[in-house]
Amino acid sequence: MTATVGQDVVTALLAANLQLTRGGFTLDVQLTLAPGEVLALLGPNGSGKSTVLDLLAGLATPDTGTVTLDGEALTAPGRLVAPENRAIGLLGQEPLLFPHLSARANVAFALRFGEARLNAASARVQADRWLDRVGLAGLGNSLPGALSGGQQQRVALARALAAGPRVLLLDEPMAALDAETAPFIRQLIREQLAETGTSAIIVTHDIVDAVVLAHRVAVLHHGALIDEGTTAAVLAAPQNPFVAALAGVNLVVGTAQNGAVVAPDGRTFWVRPADTAALSPATPASATPGAEAPTPAAEAPTPVAAVFRPASVVVHTERPHHASPRNVWSARVRAIEPGTGGVRLRTSGDPEVIAELTPAAVADLGLQVGSTVWLSVKATDVSAYRR
């Protein structure tokens, strides 16, 4: 154990070991973050996610423990570096733009007083570049009150990154946005984190955030980390009910080919028309609609993920002949378990796909563990995300 910890300290950008007791709540967390890595901290409400971020940012003090950034102790016995000297940024649910400052002045604030320490004039120029980067060119003079929620969060992202944080903490940054705006902000965060090479920890209870933004997932429950690994690995083998509920979606992590998601085992998942653009960013989708097997792309494969609900998976005992669902494959039944909305059928493949159906349907179809079944999903029920 000590060997791994020692190794982590050498390679990790950020290493934290935190203990805190408040009332009946106890937090005991060890986590590390590699340079350029994005870690998703998943957990239900009240699991202590935001507390962990506050402790890392220096906005709260642990009872015992340490926070080390780049070999420098930020939190240690008898030592607590102030938040303004940590270079750890925070982007929360609410944009919290300074209401008396324009969008430009908000970003310029971070450039003047953050790592860059620019003078007022250069900060204004650079602030406009940042606003351009987040798609808000020309809105520099607007006061926060005149911007929409999504625009405010864009400014907040630009401001957080402009401060030049060594680690950016994201506390459910999409939670306060409406369903139409959230995907754009999520995509923007992904792009900007990658472009700036910023290491980040994102706290969320939305699996899509983890899939799109994070390289690695840690699951926090009742103040302790109960699981850790790649998103796909953590969801494939849920360790507790919360993860199982999160895993209530089928997640196929694969590569994009001709507007479809190809799983590690070669299965092709066609996705709803609205999401095909996300799968072919450089050139418009040139997929030939009739083609059964997509042709291999010439360039490096784009990492993507397909997500669909178990209830959208239809189970057949014979190959379905009506051609309407485009995604059809055969698999073996690995397990039959009680689920939230009926019976869950876990079926073979990489990744395994879960189908949810009524107990009566299971009996009608005569399904048992080991049965061979045909599964189908309508492309319109499959959403896709770039990773």
Added chain:
Amino acid sequence: MIPRLLYLPASIGLALLVLPLAGLLLKVDWPALPALLLSPEALQPLGLSLATASVSTLLCLLLGVPLAVVIARSKPRAAGLLRALVTVPLVLPPLVGGIALLSLLGRGGVLGNTLELAGLRIPFTTAAVVIAQTFVALPFLVIAVEGALRTAGIRYERVAATLGAGRGTVFARITLPLVGPGLLAGTVLSFARALGEFGATALFAGNQVGVTRTMPLAIYTAFNGSGVTTDQAVALSLLLIAVAVIILVLVGTRRASVLS
């Protein structure tokens, strides 16, 4: 939507506030007014009042804003205690405040004796006027600013800190602008209270022409008619009302232009 019954007490309340001022205007001897207002008996107290009230307001800002910050950021129990201590002079009759100031700083007072040994005598000087005014006006500023600080919360300050801004920068560029409206309201209230201060000044500073005779004391003196006419008291009152109205209008327009 308002129960009709409320209009009666509302009208009486408004009348109670407005009619006396109307009555005052009716009593004004308009032809003689210019001469009365331009007389040294009017101009000297006005100058003294404006000067002392300005200094007092400045002192209120310098002392009151930090005090408000400390209260707003204290733990609940300490904040409650501090708030109560600040509110006492607010609910105290100013005359009692004057006696209290004399007991501390006057001859025989705890601090007064010490100061006297150092060759300093506070009571019945212009400094005493400023101290008395600050004593009664400070709570208004502290309460207004503290309320604004608590409403603003610490979320913006925390964000500013995570962006790398030090405490001084955050205070000057985030905290103060956020409480701007409260600060303005507190300043106006303090100035108005200092301008109208009578009881504590009368006891602690006296009524010496050119040194401690501010407008309220001049009005009182004129009204008591030691050789002066009531007309003068009315004229001085009118002047004080005019100053107050001018300040309110100036602040009001500035506020409107900030908001628009």
